[in-house]
Amino acid sequence: MNMIIRGVIVGVLSLTSASALSSTAYVSNEKSNTISVIDLDRLEVTHTIRVGARPRGITLSKDRKLLYICASDAGHIEVLDLDSLKVVRTLPSGPDPELFILSPDGRRLYVANEDNNMVTVLDVGRGVIESQIPVGVEPEGMGLSPDGKWLVNTSETTSMAHFIDTDTLKVAGSVLVDNRPRFAEFTPDGKQVWVSAEVGGTVSVIDAQTRKIVHKIGFEIPGVRKEAIQPVGVRITADGKTAFVALGPANRVAVVDTATYKVERYLLVGQRVWQLDFTPDQKLLVSTNGASNDISVIDVEKRKVIKSITVGELPWGVAIR
């Protein structure tokens, strides 16, 4: 009897510790209008949830209990409860919300409105639009300094990174980068912003204080035509030492040493790799591969793709808890 009880306790404890370590990835599928839920221990899709039309940017609430979803063609933001997996709330966003970022205190969502050249500032608690900030044409990338003071928005057609003061909600300065900037990511110390340029084929490293480009990273992959190298999503490890850059139809993720700006490796993932996110423990990185309808799971330390998992059609955004 004692043995049985002990066995049950050990079993329960091992299950508890496994679930404490396990991570769940949420992926927006732009064409199938769904969110795929992926168990990153079992490396398989566990649920598929139908949401509003053309889900693209997604992000977690600070308590990690909710998922905010840019439903671009529905023209609003949906809030998915991650326990019930039901959409529990709809928030205004301005037209065609593509990508957004949550303030460090979780109170504001800054939303890029691709169609009307605005950044919408949304009060999440009250569910009302606080302000709309005019920026360049086709705003998309949204980066926020770790202290939440500076928002960097990229405008695709204007090819600029706009620095927005989140106290005054005004553009304080703009930096010209290469063609079609898609994504902005601050380094964890807040000193630099990395901006990818899809058509330019580069990542501009901008000094956040002086707003000058301190380095431009180019990419060369043997056997890949230059125009197929289109940098999009960028993620930097919490220790600030390594950056991962998704290279679109080159089907590769570049691993960059942030001290030297040298590309250490190009990992072959899936077709048209778009966005990236780390697991909370930073051991894994997940890429969304829009054209092959899958995600790739990368071992961060080993710099190795460990699995590709089929999701919905045109996977776009990814968030992991």
Place this chain on the structure above:
Amino acid sequence: MKRAAQIALAALILCGVVVSSWHGALAQTKGADWPCIQVLQPELSVGAMWSGPDPAPAAATWRDSPAVTELVRRVAPRRVAVEEASSEMHRFLAGASGDRNVTATQIFAGLFESLSAERSAIIRGIQRYSARQAALTERIETARRARDALDPNATDPKVRDRRVELEAQMTWDTRIFEDRERLLPVICEQPVLMERRLFALARALAEELN
């Protein structure tokens, strides 16, 4: 029209266009009309498909191996499902003698060459399809201008007959044009599907690398 029927008809049209393109315009000029919303990628990049051993030497030698050549001939066609083709390649490599990495790279080189050639032919076919549509538009416009130039109050039977003839021609041409336009999304998807197939087969081969 049902989707399956659309695909079948699109395949038939492309087949005809592709075959004629082999004999005719082997190299369409750069910047030729591209009717699809998909961005035209004229060629595929080896490095976007493969991260195994350098496939350049294998590209020159894969035909020297009759077994590899026969395998490529069997698994490359689109009628063979990706899962079936992948299983066949796995079986082949499991039973193959010699360096598995070398053989897998040779198979990749063969598939890349075969599927790239087929994809390029499809692209040329789409460009010809687009040119035909442009010509049809011009024909409809010419007929419209000719019809409008006729005196609407003419009592001459020859003029009336000519009007009827031109309007019948316009009706048919417009119908053909619209039917073809409806097929365009399916046709435009073909190069993307080819690229996806090649990527999936390359990934299956990469699983066999040591």
